[in-house]
Amino acid sequence: MHDVAELAGVSIKTVSNVVNGYPHIRPATRARVEDAIAQLGYQVNISARNLRQGRTGMIGLAVPELSLPYFAELADSVIRAAEGAGLTVLIEQTSAVRERELEVLSGQRRHLTDGLIFSPLDLGPEDTDSFAVDFPMVLLGERVFGAPADHVTMNNVEAARAATQHLIDLGRRRIAVIGAHEGESIGSAALRVRGYREALEAAGLPFDPALIGEAGLWHRSTGAEAMHRMLDSGVEVDAVFALNDALALGALHVLHARRVAVPEQIAVIGFDDIDDAAYSSPTLSTVSPGREEIARTAVELLVARIAGGSEALPYQQVVADYSIVVRESTAGVGAAPLVAGLSGSGGA
């Protein structure tokens, strides 16, 4: 380690920080240290280090449902980010069941791992106290804000406004939403509908409740059902903002089956940029919510929290950048894939 520090021209502490995966190291410094490590063939004995520090070398990841492509791809991204820090990820599925989400927080299983990345889907603001846990934890998602934990989230309102604005820019005026959750004031659905309404308002377009399509879980099947109901209602529609890609793919399926031309008659945009969005027919325009960045940041924050003890650092909230990915379902066949409207606000 001394040799690495000398060769890289940094302190031993810096080498240690890089090796232990601390965030907030300047990329150039990190690169110098990593080069020196590679040149000298320096190897961290992860198992020995864990043993010495009373750690397991494992972190937990609790997500609602792996059959939702967004969470399967998020898990994959977290696993890859954790690998870089020498950590194995154990994944738990909560099925968005309240009891199981509380179990994840109860700590009964937490001695197995050094820390937890947790994306709740049923717990809400009234459960903030339950999030005061005595182990390192990073929260994901839009259900709980202000909990005593690091939190990585996406800019739902602004991204939804940008997605809606993209449809308005194409001249669409009768923009339906698919995937709303009536009566909910928190969570992704509420935030994305808020962004949609803000975009309408900014463009001077009226808000029409008949254009709001409800859906329960955000699957292809529920998206298909909501699209059918919307078309059957006879309401005039020239665009659809589906609150996630699975819903959008279900809607595309119905539009295809009912011989509605996409995007000529109805343009469609989703949210998530799952792998499938680039391969559907037509390919799906969508919001890329920065999944890789969310996963990487969550792992970095958790690693710092594990290293620093649970009270050492102030809690951070990081908002990932998003972008609008324009594909055939809004721009038409033959359109080159285009990433537009890059925006977002990082920081604590």
Add this chain to the structure above:
Amino acid sequence: MHDVAELAGVSIKTVSNVVNGYPHIRPATRARVEDAIAQLGYQVNISARNLRQGRTGMIGLAVPELSLPYFAELADSVIRAAEGAGLTVLIEQTSAVRERELEVLSGQRRHLTDGLIFSPLDLGPEDTDSFAVDFPMVLLGERVFGAPADHVTMNNVEAARAATQHLIDLGRRRIAVIGAHEGESIGSAALRVRGYREALEAAGLPFDPALIGEAGLWHRSTGAEAMHRMLDSGVEVDAVFALNDALALGALHVLHARRVAVPEQIAVIGFDDIDDAAYSSPTLSTVSPGREEIARTAVELLVARIAGGSEALPYQQVVADYSIVVRESTAGVGAAPLVAGLSGSGGA
């Protein structure tokens, strides 16, 4: 428990077997016991039972890649099956890396769980010795046969033959394969290509190596690339058997982009019946390999193995039933979804 046995008219041992999730209980008996349990409000205290028996109440599931929809959906099915037995599932991703697959078997993490369901993708027949572990384990997949462990698999050769036969029945004669792994003699690719060749041979059709499209990992992207190469080669093709659905969806994407009519010019069938197959445009004909049955059987075998100790029972090999699901990509638009050719061979 005594009351339950009396009400159900069975022995206490039978109640215990049902409660502990043993397989091989007659469905009618299981239903009677479950009814009695419901009537009497009998509750198993799972945590107390686990503690008494020195168990954790958790099982491990190790799969190659969660971003492959088949494995994400398999994980979901295993989790739901395990729930019924009061077990929590901890999932590990091996990324099909040999070292990580050996780590899964090494037992270093195995004290965390009562047993393991393991789907290897890199280890092979030469590693049979590594599978002789001292904890309860059930193997999935087509890489390793004859290992000292329970094994649940699908009937790859027969199912692939049926998929190919479906294309032949439609009058197709120039059937391409997408997803082959040249030089491999084991694993899903080799077995499915064998089934394809058997179907050609049975129909008196020649085998043409120019119709075999290679692909590395079975993703949409690799399927798209293989389809491009096949079309660019100028070889005559009137049907595609993609060795999994992700490859098939990538191929459909390319056929759509290149204005090739599916199924009129080229019919396409996949393998796996992932959720997406029912929602693509056109919807995808495919082989349903009995994923739910595989998951349920794997959990049942593992539960029995945990209960019985690792040497109590002879090792079992179970082959799940499969079926051919006919959708638009072979039958054309307007075709009603049809499940045909139900077959398979269960048993030890």
